[in-house]
Amino acid sequence: xxxxxxxxxxxxxxxxxxxxxxxxxxxxxxxxxxxxxxxxxxxxxxxxxxxxxxxxxxxxxxxxxxxxxxxxxxxxxxxxxxxxxxxxxxxxxxxxxxxxxxxxxxxxxxxxxxxxxxxxxxxxxxxxxxxxxxxxxxxxxxxxxxxxxxxxxx
Numbered sequence: 822x823x824x825x826x827x828x829x830x831x832x833x834x835x836x837x838x839x840x841x842x843x844x845x846x847x848x849x850x851x852x853x854x855x856x857x858x859x860x861x862x863x864x865x866x867x868x869x870x871x872x873x874x875x876x877x878x879x880x881x882x883x884x885x886x887x888x889x890x891x892x893x894x895x896x897x898x899x900x901x902x903x904x905x906x907x908x909x910x911x912x913x914x915x916x917x918x919x920x921x922x923x924x925x926x927x928x929x930x931x932x933x934x935x936x937x938x939x940x941x942x943x944x945x946x947x948x949x950x951x952x953x954x955x956x957x958x959x960x961x962x963x964x965x966x967x968x969x970x971x972x973x974x975x
Contacts, residue, residue: 835861835869835892835928835948857896857922867950871926876942877919883944885937890928892946897921931956 859873875883875896884895898919929950937946 835871835926835932856918856920857924859924864947867952869932869948869950871946871948873924873944873946874942875939875944877917878939878944880939883939885934885944885946887928887934890930890932892926892928892934892948894924894926894944894946895922 857874859871862870862872864870871892871894873894878896878898882896882898884893886893886895898921928948931952932948932950935947935949937944939945
């Protein structure tokens with residue numbers, strides 16, 4: 822039996838949670854970790870939050886863009902320039918990864934970014950699904966059909 826790893830689809834989409842939860846239950850797929858780690862949370866009926874662990878990055882090192890149905894989060898640090906007489910610090914152990922990254926999330930239709938904040942090493946991106954009135958389901962009342970007679974010519 823073949824096993825398909827669909828975890829990249831689960832990790833990079835927002836707003837498709839009902840479909841993916843059904844697929845998870847059917848297939849029992851585990852989600853693999855990647856850099857940088859992140860969470861996708863539902864904060865309301867039509868509200869979501871993506872939290873990305875960006876320890877060591879400042880606001881100026883991060884870029885958030887949306888294009889069509891894609892959310893792109895980039896991070897990269899500029900190399901530090903040392904002064905003439907200063908000696909560079911010698912790193913004895915580097916456990917905090919501050920390498921450049923690019924993370925893409927596919928957004929469902931009508932999902933848009935409402936804001937972003939950086940606190941305690943976590944980048945929070947808030948999203949909301951706003952379905953336009955024309956796309957919402959409507960209830961059609963059932964009534965009696967009335968026949969309209971055409972006026973007769975005299």
